[in-house]
Amino acid sequence: MPKMLEPGDYIIGVDVGGTKLMAVVYDHKFNPVGRSRKHTKTGKKEPVEHRLIRVIREALEESKVDAVKGIGVGSPGPLNPDTGVIIDTPNLDWKDFPLADTLSNEFGVPVAVDNDVNLGTYGEWKFGEAQDCRNLVGIFPGTGIGGGIIIEGRLYRGFTGAAGEVGHMTVQPGGPYCGCGKRGCLEAVASRIAIAAEVAKLAARGDAPSVLADCGTDIGKIRSGAIAKAVAAGETMVEGVVRHAAYQVGIAVANLINVLSPEAVVLGGGLVEAMPDLYLGEVRQAVKDHAMPFLRKDVRIIPAQLADDATVKGAAAYMAEVLAGA
């Protein structure tokens, strides 16, 4: 655990997601002392950044803390971690948007911005089961599929600052369209949205009655909990869809093991949390089938520990390290 803060110091972690905005105020030991969370609601009258500022204010109010040392923010990318500018995130209507400056002007403290999944991986690395690793890959299948990479004990960003786009690895050339405009990305075949679309077809055909009863056939409503409930109810075709998607993620994990030879791979996100044994079982099987024996034999494939707090806590810890000049 980072020890850059003194007693009485507070720091805020923020997670800007495609579906939720979250802010948590942490004390110097990274215990949460206030938090707030809202749906993102893009495309509405209020710009996302105004809504985000309200979320941060509410977390501060709940914490009853007067002053914080800084705000660490995890945001979808691509973005420039040096300037805190979001380059292009259609989901949030942000293009060349100065997120760090906007929040810094509003709250009068330093703001550090990095990719949400990088900071989620960073959080799992600093506080979760993989604290001893020097080389770690984090993968978070959700609405999209994000990845973060720790190499030789440091968050890896690459030449552009935007490395780790695991979800946009092409796994099925000519396959279904992805949100990025390409076809056949891992995200297009294995995200929660991709699973929901296939499960919606099952529901429409009568092959997923619990999903049909709870969510209808609207893929926006078929979320991880409903999918897990259908699997638990013995809806075998739903289970097959989830297993297939998890196996595809597992092939990508195998390919990352072949290339990067990490000590551990951390998997998080709603699907993994809702069905950890089933999901990690498929990933481990795919790794056995597709990674080189020598490279995979000692790799730990582990579930994330921090759940929804991975990015906020990672963002706060990262901000603390930036302040400490680490």
Place this chain on the structure above:
Amino acid sequence: MPKMLEPGDYIIGVDVGGTKLMAVVYDHKFNPVGRSRKHTKTGKKEPVEHRLIRVIREALEESKVDAVKGIGVGSPGPLNPDTGVIIDTPNLDWKDFPLADTLSNEFGVPVAVDNDVNLGTYGEWKFGEAQDCRNLVGIFPGTGIGGGIIIEGRLYRGFTGAAGEVGHMTVQPGGPYCGCGKRGCLEAVASRIAIAAEVAKLAARGDAPSVLADCGTDIGKIRSGAIAKAVAAGETMVEGVVRHAAYQVGIAVANLINVLSPEAVVLGGGLVEAMPDLYLGEVRQAVKDHAMPFLRKDVRIIPAQLADDATVKGAAAYMAEVLAGA
């Protein structure tokens, strides 16, 4: 260029390949002063290591150099770069074979061993067009498809020491068998062997007359030069096979760009050397089609400069750096 050697110092670079063994004696400025090369001829009476020792002796004899500072060796992996033990390389009949100790005992000098493609990438990085890069990927499609990675200005080996197995990324689940025993590896669908197998079918059907005339239908004889000759002769189906394979390699390059965000990707090996414009054209197209715009826009995709000397020269430079304690 590394400057670890004094005038009068000499160093040997060795490349152990599936098809050839090569040794070059370099002076302190990395100019070659003696060299030797033989076919590998595995499965014959003479063990590969005896043949390798003869190759090194012949290079030394040609150089008329009495003493060298060390021997750097690039070998297929997996291997342990710390101990110089080759873990398992069926192509060379080596299993838990102490290559560094064997050569060190024979020649009485320090020996450093690393993966042949790592050292080929290292050679291109130290002496080729990518000297200014901090993050670089090297890919060498040949009999197999090897990869090397430079991250933050250092050769990257990962947790096991064997990172960079680009050729064993699964690109076609359930696809053709690979030499590693898995199915659908990049190497299984796009190596020179994979191309030769498809071209042999064309030759057998009368669709590749120049190949049939020069090589018959033996895939062992259908080498890069013959393939390039058929393409130049307008044998369009042969060209299609090469383009398809190069495009598959390009998808893997795109995926590596998505994950690692390097400044440059160097492509080498016999196929690239024989048809650089055609090959790199397909790779660049695949990168355009499959890498994220922000990550690919400034990436240089460049041909290797050192040809067959990449690994020997990289191995010598790496040995020099090890001696210098770098």
